[in-house]
Structure formats: C-alpha cells, structure tokens
Amino acid sequence: MRAMVLEKPGTPLELREVEPPKAGPLEVVVDMAACGVCRTDLHVVDGDLVDPKLPLILGHEIVGRVSALGEGVTGLHHGMRVGISWLGHTCGHCRYCNLGAENLCDAPLFTGYTRDGGYAEACAADAAYVFPLPEGPSDAELAPLLCAGLIGHRSLRMCGDAERLGIYGFGAAAHIVAQVARYQGRRVFAFTRPGDEAAQKFAEQLGASWAGGSDQLPPEALDAAIIFAPVGSLVPLALRATRKGGIVVCGGIHMSDVPSFPYADLWGERQIRSVANLTRQDGEEFLSLVGPAGVKTEVQTFPLEQANVALDRLRDGQLLGAAVLVN
Ligand SMILES: [Zn+2]
Numbered sequence: 001m002r003a004m005v006l007e008k009p010g011t012p013l014e015l016r017e018v019e020p021p022k023a024g025p026l027e028v029v030v031d032m033a034a035c036g037v038c039r040t041d042l043h044v045v046d047g048d049l050v051d052p053k054l055p056l057i058l059g060h061e062i063v064g065r066v067s068a069l070g071e072g073v074t075g076l077h078h079g080m081r082v083g084i085s086w087l088g089h090t091c092g093h094c095r096y097c098n099l100g101a102e103n104l105c106d107a108p109l110f111t112g113y114t115r116d117g118g119y120a121e122a123c124a125a126d127a128a129y130v131f132p133l134p135e136g137p138s139d140a141e142l143a144p145l146l147c148a149g150l151i152g153h154r155s156l157r158m159c160g161d162a163e164r165l166g167i168y169g170f171g172a173a174a175h176i177v178a179q180v181a182r183y184q185g186r187r188v189f190a191f192t193r194p195g196d197e198a199a200q201k202f203a204e205q206l207g208a209s210w211a212g213g214s215d216q217l218p219p220e221a222l223d224a225a226i227i228f229a230p231v232g233s234l235v236p237l238a239l240r241a242t243r244k245g246g247i248v249v250c251g252g253i254h255m256s257d258v259p260s261f262p263y264a265d266l267w268g269e270r271q272i273r274s275v276a277n278l279t280r281q282d283g284e285e286f287l288s289l290v291g292p293a294g295v296k297t298e299v300q301t302f303p304l305e306q307a308n309v310a311l312d313r314l315r316d317g318q319l320l321g322a323a324v325l326v327n
C-alpha cells in the first residue's frame, strides 16, 4: 500500500510502498478514506515531541471502513464506518487507568506517534479504541472531529460553566469548539495572530462575539480562556484577559516556554492547567453532541501524496479550518 513515511524528524515525509497492516488479536484494519492533519503531526515532524516510533506513519484523525477483524473483536463489523483517534491503547492497570484517567496512562500507545497512523491507504488499530461514526457527514468533514474536536471538547469541559470564553489560536480545534460553545449558550472571544484579518473574519462567521489580535484585551474580562496556539507567551496574556477565579486551559501537546510574569496576574484565584490526550468517554460524549449542536467543519482536502504541502500550510498559518488528506 502507499504510505507517507517519516524516516527522521526534521525531514519531509516520503511516499513509499509498504507492507499493508494485518489485524492482530483484538485489532481491526481500517481502510483510510480521510485523515486529518493535526498540529501534533507537525510537532512530531519538527522533533518537538521526542522518541516517535521510526520509521513512522503519522496521522490520528482517521475515518474509514473496517476491512479486517482480528481474533476476539466484538461490536465492530466489516464495512462499518469508524474513526481512530490519538489514544491508541492504554495498559488498563496503572494507577491512572484505575482512576478512570486513561488519558494519563503510564504505558499508552498514541496513533501516528508511537504506533502507525493514517497517512496511508490502511491502518491497524486496537479495536477497543475505535469509534463507530454516524452516517451522514462526509469522511473528510468527520476527520477533524477525531482530534481537534475531541481534545477541543475536553478543553472546553475544563472551562466549567464559563459564559465569556476566550479562544487563542483560531485553527482547526477552535473552529469546532466555537460552534459547540455557542450551542451551549456561551459567548466566544477569538484571538488570532495580530493582524490576521482572514482568521478574525472566519471566527466572526462562526459566531464569535468579538475577534481581535492576541496582543489585544477583550472588551469584557473572560471567565475562561483556551489556548490552542503553541505559543507560551500567550499564557500571561490570557491570564491578564481573565477575571478573578477564571481559568486558562492550555489545549496543545507542545508549547514554547512560558515567560515569567508578575504574580499579580495569577492572584485572585486564577488557574492555569493543561489538557492531555483524551479518554474514550470524551470521544463518546463529544461524538453524540456533534449532531444536536449542528457542528460543521471547514476542511481543505489534499491527496495523500501531498501531506508535506498540507503540513507546510499548517505551519505557515495558511489554513482556514482543517487540512484533511483523502484517498
Ligand atoms: Zn494505564
């Protein structure tokens, strides 16, 4: 099968003919129809995330059809449309798994990082971590929901009942979260790269009450802010935009260093927290919300072979919405 393969961080992906995956016990093989391009993929390619499996097939926003079932698989069948996300496997017995926090498992596998993912014609996955998907939306439209949507939703959940919600970095995750937040009756304040009028207009089209540069203060103090941009200097800016008792949620897996800032900006019971990975429960909850909330994704599709082009556009901030590879 064809696959886009990472041989070494810091080098472009290479189109290769590789052995197709087989379904081991409790695994399925999924024929890839669409695979989203996530900022995390960029962090793996650029070497920000260390120790990937090498050579590696990236991609953890996979939509496709089950084409093979391994021994012992239940609940999935041949031809079923399913999604594969970032959390590919957990140990099931560490203290975090026992606490119901499988997103923090001590011995996890991550799709497209420590096991092969979806930048290929097919992908094998642990059947317990595969989500059945509704029929209706196209494969490409569903793909970004599997990470941008899921981790975005987990980040939104950490904001509690915040009514005035700031979102820093208005890309794939933000454009999904903004729609869910509006559905929940929250007001969205969108922060983009300073001067990025296209992104600000995009945010307003998605129902943001206000859109401006990340160097600006919002017209009202925020109850909570989510930072999706991988830029540590946004943390003090977001704290300054947030009211007493408010929370700043860092939704990305990697960020540049957070600069020092006056303690007074944290004082007043403000909180900073990160969000790591997702649980299967997050996935089920979010996917059940997509229909009622009327979530629509804005996607730009690229043929599988053009994965490097899609990654470059994401790196350069040239995408509105999400990039998706299609077969
Ligand atoms: Zn575990």
Ligand SMILES: [Zn+2]
Pocket: 038, 039, 040, 041, 060, 086, 147, 148
């Ligand atoms: Zn992702």
